[in-house]
Amino acid sequence: MALDSKIPSGPMAMKWSKHKQDSKLINPKNKRKYTVLVVGSGLAGSSAAATLSELGYQVKCFCFQDSPRRAHSIAAQGGINAAKNYQNDGDSVHRLFYDTVKGGDFRAREANVHRLAEVSVNIIDQCVAQGVPFAREYGGGLANRSFGGAQVSRTFYARGQTGQQLLLGAYSALNKEINRGGVTMYPRTEMLDVVVVDGHAKGIITRNLVTGQIEAHAGDAVLLCTGGYGNVFYLSTNAMGCNVTATWRAHKKGAYFANPCYTQIHPTCIPVSGDYQSKLTLMSESLRNDGRVWVPKKAADIGKPPAQIPEADRDYYLERKYPSFGNLAPRDISSRAAKEACDEGRGVGPGGRGVYLDFAEAIQLFGQKTIAERYGNLFDMYERITGESAYKQPMRIYPAVHYTMGGLWVDYNLMSNLPGLHVLGEANFSDHGANRLGASALMQGLADGYFVIPTTIAPYLVTQNPGSITTEHPEFKKALEEANQRTRKFLGIKGKRSVDSFHRELGLLVWDKCGMARDKEGLEEALRKIPALREEFWSSVIVPGSGEACNPELEKAGRVADFMEFAELLCQDALHREESCGGHFRTEHQYPDGEAKRDDESFCYSAAWQYTGDLSKPTLNKEPLSFEEVHLSVRSYK
């Protein structure tokens, strides 16, 4: 099928205004007749549900957590970008757009990124009006800080918990609408499948995680705001519940999955300490504003206490390699540089997989009080986890899986190729290309939910007869029966191995072969092993308990079963993309100095994979990328 990205015509800076002007409207009385199903209640989901309800649509919103406030957007620490130029340091919509396209290593769709930069300023206005307590200066204006990949200060923040504060803002807007009766909220409810009627997404199948009841919900459009698939690696900075199920199920019903191999490895996380470990903890990138990254110059020094290694014997490798961005080099570049240092035997801490992030100089310069004000909660968190104080000795950090740029393919209206199915936030693929810049995820989630979808959903809805499909339709009956069957199947295997043990094995394999560095041989090996592991899962997993009650093991089994299938597509995409770009680094494709080598001749496209019924043979559809505003160039942060 041909991919129509529906990018509006006209000059880049005018596309969004023109599109808004040209978009069809639905009159207020008719909006009430439409039901929109919003799956997920993070920044994208909450903001979309609240705003669509304000406009008059009937909204049903679903989340698997016990409250919409707990979606994983809440864990974002550092901040949110916006082209406000409150610092008078030369920022503009164009510069944010440019930085994001370049940061994404020229693998994002320009028109989407420009729109994102445009609405970034409205997001800050909106959040402040809701009462989000952003950091402020004494004069009462908003404060900013810098983030990786930018030379201006455009990041707004609320201590080390910007994600929580923005989500609480969106959650309050959602609450306002639930209170008014426009939104019906379904907490502790997990989506199991999409229901497709005559080629359109018209509903979902859910499981009530308290009673076990499997239910059908019909709507005129479905919005997936279900986050990323980082937990395919088992260990990641994602919350334990983050999963690929919603997007994967939609993929199997016809939605294309785009660029799954673009995964972001965050450079500053607390290193792995043992095999009992369940997740990795991020230390915000904002720490790199004041912390200096180094390893010993000589491998022989790695065992020494850091204080005993003199300045002359330290290698501040980011400052050395990337003098103009230094410790604020983008995430993919910083992560690979840390891996290189450790591969050379210069890594510190248990297992030699760690580098120092040192605040000694900043503490000397600004005083411990100022540093504590800026990062106190992060230093406390670090101490709780490691038992070490970062005021007294450098932090030890190592890259970890953090975010996934790939996701379901969407057009400019955020609609997938499956009509009616819209995808927002991290769950879609559109704005970050092959690498996301820091403080841009919150921006995208809220942009999609508050400002994009409320406009772009109307052109689809006007083509639909509202409420014409109900759960009485045979497709719903069929999907319900399939979901019930699947549950019975999990419970009936009664094997020997726990769900977690499979998840851990899959994660290790994918991290090893499709992590920070990838090559043909490794990917082919993974592609041989994944189907075998999947087969073992379906024959020897054990899921205790019953389907008719709260059963966390059953929930995990469903998610891991989908990761088992998705992992194969992830590796297929990584194998097919014979170039290095952003978070996708193929060791066969690099410059002599180790930098990623893109191949614009052959790979300047988004890869949108189509499910064919055979997991080993997906069909590749390409959306060519053209760059009108930002010229394709070798990305340099030197």
Place this chain on the structure above:
Amino acid sequence: MSLLNLHLKVWRQNRGHSGHFQDIEAQDIPDHASFLEMMDIVNERLIAKGEEPFAFDHDCREGICGMCSMTINGVPHGPEKATTTCQLHMRKFRTGDTIWIEPFRATAFPVIKDLVVDRGAFDRIQRAGGFVTVRTGSAPDANAILIGKEVADAAMDAAACIGCGACVAACKNASAMLFVSAKAGQLNSLPQGQPEKDRRTIAMVRQMDKEGFGNCTNHYECEAACPKEISVRWITKLNRDYAVAAVKESLIGHQERAEGGE
């Protein structure tokens, strides 16, 4: 890293039934593991023996989502100050320790299963008034609302609440005053929250009462248990805001017009 041998007494309960403690011997627990990772290990071993694992709530495991909710040795989130259960590490325990693990207990938080409780009451309180009525797209420029750093910082102190419910579990009256005061206090202290201040305060407090939370009798166990160190001074502010709103309401009834209006 050393290994710990622990005697656990973990709460077992099915929805609508009464519960009991189950004794578990947890051997060879790495002291670097988090408390929830210890529970993972225990559960893996139960599954291997063909027994049912313990259900417990958890998600982000970095102390911000507020999902984890265990009372450990009688203290919500356990012995370490300003720390959620997921951030509590086993190095805080000694080998041979007996650890009692219970759900957050309160009438307004019914047990769903084992250590999982229903905290929907918190959501309903927030829905009653925990917002500023502002339509998407109608906001003025962010810097048009100047807010002094001191005011913004105070609002941020209140906003740090993660809605976990430890304050309720710690209180002998199962009062939700710390939670409600932090939520109302954040908005009531900011200029954006002024127009709806009275309405919000009354709505949230009444919903809190309706949910079956107890009264505050100033024991401040809530503050001691709060993983985000929310101060009980917010309760003072809520009492003040409520008094003002309630007096206005009793003297002039439900307000439809400000002074001078018709």
